[in-house]
Amino acid sequence: MAPVITLHDIHRVYDSGEVQVHAVRGVSLELQRGDFLALMGASGSGKSTLMNTLGCLDRPTRGEYRLDGIAVAQLDRNQLADLRNEKLGFVFQGFNLLARTTALENVELPMLYGRHRGSRAAMRERARHCLAIVGLAERADHFPSQLSGGQQQRVAIARALVNAPQVLLADEPTGNLDSRTSAEVMGVFQQLNDEGITIVLVTHELDIARYCKRSLIMRDGRVVSDQPVQPRSHAAVELQKLKDAETAAQLHPSA
């Protein structure tokens, strides 16, 4: 089967006046369908730049990027937008939900910009379905301010899922969450991955990377390590461990 993402010798140079910043220096990468990649590295390692390239928010200075068979480098601004809309789902560290807008309307957002829109009722139905997948069906009419961090991030995941993307891109999705909520959110990602969705996840936390299938470490714009995750964490097991630990610490009198 053809890989969903192919990167070949990707370079990205920022030209800020006289100084040239070489953020990504020749990255090649293949991602198969159903892959679950953790993209790791210190700040300045080029992982954010690579992520922006993968997300079609930015074009590489040099090199070839194929997403689902489409060569991205030649596309203009609007074509990139359509590609993001149809093939990619984004989950951000800061959730980035629209304030004073219900969870359901937030999830509907990508559909509003789709080229093949259904009826209002069909859109509403699809948004409800995606909220149900992340376990928030009964919170559809809540505003982001009425939801916990974990719930907000699950709404964001539902929004990323709503156009049935080829790849889910998550940029430090647990960065603003505590360990237990992080485990819950990673559980959602694992469940989606089990159902066949390809996921790329940027993180700098090793125990978050352990939920993924494959871990890629970057330094100075180059890939320094790319290997399968062994042993892999499972969200259900980790959650149980956290619960046991809390019980042991008598946070809850009886579990």
Place this chain on the structure above:
Amino acid sequence: MRLGSTLIVALRALRRNKLRSMLTALGIIIGVGAVIAMVSIGNGAKAQVEAQVAGLGQNVISVFSGSSMGGGMRGGWGSAPTLTLEDATAISREIAGVAGVSPEVRDRNQILANGLNWNTQVNGEGPDYPAIRSWPLTSGAMFTEQDVRSVAKVAVIGQTVVDQLFPGQDPIGQTLRIRNIPFKVVGVLASKGFNLFGQDQDDTVLVPYTSHMKRLSRRTALNSILVQAVSADAIDRVQQDITDVLTQRRKGKEPDFTVRNQVELAQAATATSRTLTLLLAAIAGVSLIVGGIGIMNIMLVSVTERTREIGIRLAVGAHGRDVLLQFLIESVVLSSLGGVLGILLGIGASQLVSVVNGWPVLVSTSAVVVAFCFSAAVGMFFGFYPARKAARLDPIDALRYE
């Protein structure tokens, strides 16, 4: 085309900020309200003047005699004894399209009746006079051609004269004395109120012009001749014909008369109020521009404040055009909402003025339509720059914006 969903997006954004949206629209509301109120009041004044001019009669042309000259003093139109009864006869005989002619002789006199006295305008007129001036009688009848020929001592009086000399009585058949000559009251004119120049039109006594000239004023010349054209279209031609006939009768001498029609009078009377309306509307228009600048200001703030939101929209697939359209629709919805509320405010304010001050107001449909279109255009014009700024944001920078 994704106009439908962009409209939804824009309306949702406005709904999230209700108070700010209202305050932003307030500039336009006040501007449009002022325009509508000013134009309504101006139109009301104009309509009132036009009604008064119409009260002069239908398709009326006035011929005034020339100016008198005595000891270097010029007396103004109507003062020189240059118009004659023959002139009036010539007009009615020689000119086609004339519906009625009334020779006029005017005078002020002290009149007596019932042991009371009153100083009033005593006018010699022809029997066509009530028809020409669209001025019906409430009781009795106008004197006739027969009365004119027989120099009859009969009079038709206005309501003010009735009130002053015959309070609580039926004046028909009673006698009043003008210069000690008894005249029999044969008719009472309907009340007409004040004219354009603030004179009480009901304070008048009409007698046959022959009786006026032979028994009262002992003049041989007329002050003026009232002519009625058969239709509005005929006015200009009849006016020209009158000038031609009278000039011809003067055999090449300098014209010693002037001919005016009702339309010219109306134009003179409405010119001032039209200028005033234009001026007020211009001032109100300036406040609309100020309202537009208010919208631009808020839209710029809004674009900066919602940079992240714009980033999210661009990231999930919005085109620059979608964002441009969203902000443009927001500002147009704001300004036209302001327009609608402003129109309501303007109508309300002009009604209030009408009730409190008793001024006539007239809300014109065209003013409402123009005000609405203009307010929408203001939103379009002042919303464009902020919207374009939003549409040109880079999604990566916008998402990272704190």
